[in-house]
Amino acid sequence: METVYLDNAATSFPKPPQVLRQMTRYLEEVGATVNRSVYGPAQAAGMVELRLRQRLCQLFHFTPMTHAVLTPGNTWGLNLVLSGFLRPGDHCVVSSMEHNAVMRPLQSLAKQGVTFTRVPCDAVGRLEPKDVENALQPDTRLVVLSHGSNVSGTVQDAAAVGEICYRHRIPFCLDGAQTAGHIPVDFSALGLSALSVPGHKGLLGPSGMGALLLDPAFAARLTPTISGGTGSASDSEEIPSYMPDRFEPGTPNVPGIYGLEAALQYLEWTGVEAIAAHDRDLTARFLDGVRSIPSVTLVGPDTLEDRVGVVSLDFPGRDNAEVAEALEREFGILTRCGLHCAPSAHKTLGTFPRGTIRFSWGWFSTESDIDRALEAVRSV
Ligand code: PMP
Numbered sequence: 001m002e003t004v005y006l007d008n009a010a011t012s013f014p015k016p017p018q019v020l021r022q023m024t025r026y027l028e029e030v031g032a033t034v035n036r037s038v039y040g041p042a043q044a045a046g047m048v049e050l051r052l053r054q055r056l057c058q059l060f061h062f063t064p065m066t067h068a069v070l071t072p073g074n075t076w077g078l079n080l081v082l083s084g085f086l087r088p089g090d091h092c093v094v095s096s097m098e099h100n101a102v103m104r105p106l107q108s109l110a111k112q113g114v115t116f117t118r119v120p121c122d123a124v125g126r127l128e129p130k131d132v133e134n135a136l137q138p139d140t141r142l143v144v145l146s147h148g149s150n151v152s153g154t155v156q157d158a159a160a161v162g163e164i165c166y167r168h169r170i171p172f173c174l175d176g177a178q179t180a181g182h183i184p185v186d187f188s189a190l191g192l193s194a195l196s197v198p199g200h201k202g203l204l205g206p207s208g209m210g211a212l213l214l215d216p217a218f219a220a221r222l223t224p225t226i227s228g229g230t231g232s233a234s235d236s237e238e239i240p241s242y243m244p245d246r247f248e249p250g251t252p253n254v255p256g257i258y259g260l261e262a263a264l265q266y267l268e269w270t271g272v273e274a275i276a277a278h279d280r281d282l283t284a285r286f287l288d289g290v291r292s293i294p295s296v297t298l299v300g301p302d303t304l305e306d307r308v309g310v311v312s313l314d315f316p317g318r319d320n321a322e323v324a325e326a327l328e329r330e331f332g333i334l335t336r337c338g339l340h341c342a343p344s345a346h347k348t349l350g351t352f353p354r355g356t357i358r359f360s361w362g363w364f365s366t367e368s369d370i371d372r373a374l375e376a377v378r379s380v
Contacts (some may be wrong), residue, residue, distance in 0.1 A: 088113030152300025162191025
């Protein structure tokens, strides 16, 4: 039985063929690391890294390129912001839809005297921007928001939150895990101080790669939480003060750099608008189908506005884990069930601790994949 991969919110699959080709080419033919030695292959690898930064800037309407920091992943980037910025006595505002990539570092910081307010979202996971403004305190130093929910697909009005943060001169960090590469994300239009993204989801690159884009004024106030060799300023035992070296110690994931660079080139050719339209079409098809199946409950928004192609279902009266297992075994439908590393989001949506079965499509998913998933949901 051919399987249908509907777990793109965890990681996108398949990847564009050029991603595999470039990673293989690097491992077979180049081999050298970046920013250290100066022989030919090392310089060639350095140019690919530079092109990756250029493409990130282009995709997210961001400058300067020096402040497009390459990370080992989105969790890394979010930790860098939270732990590198918040100090005992500082207050932080988050939504009730955050992933544990935000909540766990924040809970650790809370043990050291950082306080935070979790702004409640409504029953479909939507944040009222005005509530963020009402949660601000004199000691609020940072607002962090998950742009798109990995449980319900709900996309927040980040521009409205950015405008509030701008007016109050409070840095605003966006977790772009479920929106980067799925819908247009414009760093300056959203009024961001920091944007953290994974390379392996909507950007269609390999895992082990991510990016953290930092507004220069915000970057200057961030302390590196990890330090080491950068291949630069080697006379000093201090991490350099200049970017991006300040936040990129250690030998990077060069195969990942090649893969993500190729993936972003593919995204440029394809166009995020085209990807968003495809995502919307598949979401409409899935939601239409689900409405005619009385035995399942849709969790999250049932409209196409301000959402991405991540849909959670609950099978009342059944064990969702057993249903997900049967979806794979009997129908070849690959989903994710449980709490999706986001207990707060499930509490908001009313599905804690039961969890949901999450269906998430991507650029390579087809209408027939959606139809097969619907048929399985109907029959299981
Ligand atoms: N935030 C959200 C909303 C996510 O969906 C994820 C990945 N599930 C993360 C953060 C963490 O990203 P990663 O696991 O790629 O570091």
